[in-house]
Amino acid sequence: MNNLYKILKRYSFFLTALLILIIIFFINPYVAFNTFESAKSNFLQMLMVLPPIMILLGLMDVWVPRKTLMKYMGDNSGALGVFFAMLIGSLAAGPMYAAFPFTAVLIKKGVKFSNIIIFMNAWCVTKISTLLFEISSLGYEFTLIRLIIDIPGVILMGYIVNYFMDDYSLKKLYNEK
Secondary structure, eight states: OHHHHHHHHHTHHHHHHHHHHHHHHHHOHHHHHHHHHHHHHHHHHHHHHHHHHHHHHHHHHHHSOHHHHHHHHSTTOHHHHHHHHHHHHHHOOSOGGGHHHHHHHHHHTTOOHHHHHHHHHHHHHOOHHHHHHHHHHHOHHHHHHHHHHHHHHHHHHHHHHHHHSOHHHHHHHHHHO
16 A cells, blocks of 8 residues: 555646546537647657667766766865866757756765756757857857856856755765766
8 A cells, every 4th residue: 555655646746647638528528638648659769769879878877987987076166166067068969858867966966955956057058069059040249148148157057056955965965876
């Protein structure tokens, strides 16, 4: 019974969403079918993106020693850690949900928390593949001004989030991975 409770608690969001979808089906089947089709499309897209990322993560986990990541992105990495976090996030490809498994590996390897937040923000804001599209659509001037604002913002956000994380939460996060 305890295991059933844990499973229900773990999947409570999914089960609630499923229940709402069933209710919507009885009210308006067209909306329910469109919602299901959208969810199916997103799931298939995720299946195409995640396997290559998982392979790369596995290789990184094996090939890049913890000591190396600690040296270049750990607590004492300074500006070099920020640079590497920005670089890796900017070179990334794929949607944001693909960054989360990568983030788990960074936590496991002991990367400084502010650098992890910088990496995740860079993935969202300064991704080179997105920048090329933005330049062609909105122009160089717009993209350059946005980057001048966003790059310091990404770095600042990493330090602000790190500042507001209490020691207990950080220790728990790093000890669980």
